[in-house]
Amino acid sequence: MPAPRNPGRTRGQILDAALGVLADRGHAGTTMQRVADAAGVDKALLHYYFTSKAGLLSAAVMHLGDRLLADVEAAVAGLDDPADVVEIGFGTMWDHVTADPRLHAVWLSLYAAAITDPVLAETVGAVRARYREMVRARLLAMVAAGWRSSLSDSALVMLVVASIDGFTVALLEDGRTPALDEAIAATQEMVRALIERP
Known part of the structure; x- marks a missing residue:
């Protein structure tokens, strides 16, 4: 998958979306797909940045x-x-x-x-x-x-x-x-x- 055009902004957008999903769904209810949907990006981009749910939550x-x-x-x-x-x-x-x-x-x-x-x-x-x-x-x-x-x-x-x-x-x-x-x-x-x- 090619790198995004503005990686800093996209990564920040994903992390903001992850915090929103965590606030709405809690730790157990947060999935990579829900975060991707909330951020308006393809789920593959989350794997590009964070590899796993654990990596995403840590970030x-x-x-x-x-x-x-x-x-x-x-x-x-x-x-x-x-x-x-x-x-x-x-x-x-x-x-x-x-x-x-x-x-x-x-x-x-x-x-x-x-x-x-x-x-x-x-x-x-x-x-x-x-x-x-x-x-x-x-x-x-x-x-x-x-x-x-x-x-x-x-x-x-x-x-x-x-x-x-x-x-x-x-x-x-x-x-x-x-x-x-x-x-x-x-x-x-x-x-x-x-x-x-x-």
Whole structure:
């Protein structure tokens, strides 16, 4: 099969379609044919790019992670004041979650599937590691600017990542509620309070 004329755009189009199918059908209901139909391309093109469903799902996980992390990294780049980092970092992540909760349902379903799928586990693990490293890099920037955390960097990273994960599950289960907004604000305040000037 000849290579497509615009491989980057076509690959991105397929990955966007895969995320849509995953959101609608779940991990088990996502097939190469359904993704090809949603992308408006021949199924053979999916095999050209991804070889298998596992390869396609791994690429979709990376695609989703790249989008989210790039936006958050851009939003907090150069910030070293904890109040700004927490407010803008959390805010950007939360904007992603609330803009399309289905995509985060996809992420959580793939995260769960990765527990028993070694191919997905490798990709999901790589995205999670980048996520943690991004949070750690901001923490180190704050330390370099003279701020100190009362928690170890590993514990603070875990607190931030686990909070976002938990808030995402709560949003997917119950929708946006006043209690959820209050919990997010309290967590932001708690994280800010853990980082102070010596």
